[in-house]
Amino acid sequence: MEVCQLKVRALVVDDSRVMRNMVMQELRRSGLADFEFTEAENGADALKKFHPSKIDIVFIDWNMPKMSGIEFVRKVRSTWKNEQTPLVMITSEKTVGKAEEALDSAGANAFISKPFTAEMLDRKIAPLIKDIEARGSSRGGFFSRLVK
Secondary structure, three states: OOOEEEEEEEEEEOOOHHHHHHHHHHHHHHOOOEEEEEEEOOHHHHHHHOOOOOOOEEEEOOOOOOOOHHHHHHHHHHHOOOOOOOEEEEEOOOOHHHHHHHHHHHOOOEEEEOOOOHHHHHHHHHHHHHHHHHHHHHOOOOOOEEEO
């Protein structure tokens, strides 16, 4: 049986290479999409690599040198006001206040605390992938589909 799967361009931002690799591995394993990854070590590096026409979703740590994840989220939301690129905080921050700041104040789409499980990642990311697919089809096939 042939399965069509959405190709999703993801930016993974964390100052820890190990954590970036873990996030990418879990996303590949999820089967939610065929992910193509770009990596960044901090928010400033991520800003250089991010553009809504080139990145479909961003997974970003909160605590990093040069520019934190929350600063990156605020900058993206203020620079591209009408853009809907999902921004997912994956962080060791666990307080309700931090989650509210990321989601309500800064404009992140999801908040995942480390350590995370594959099930937690799938549950939070699946609706965002569906939104990416819906936006892609409304743009006349902007996102490519692959046959596996």
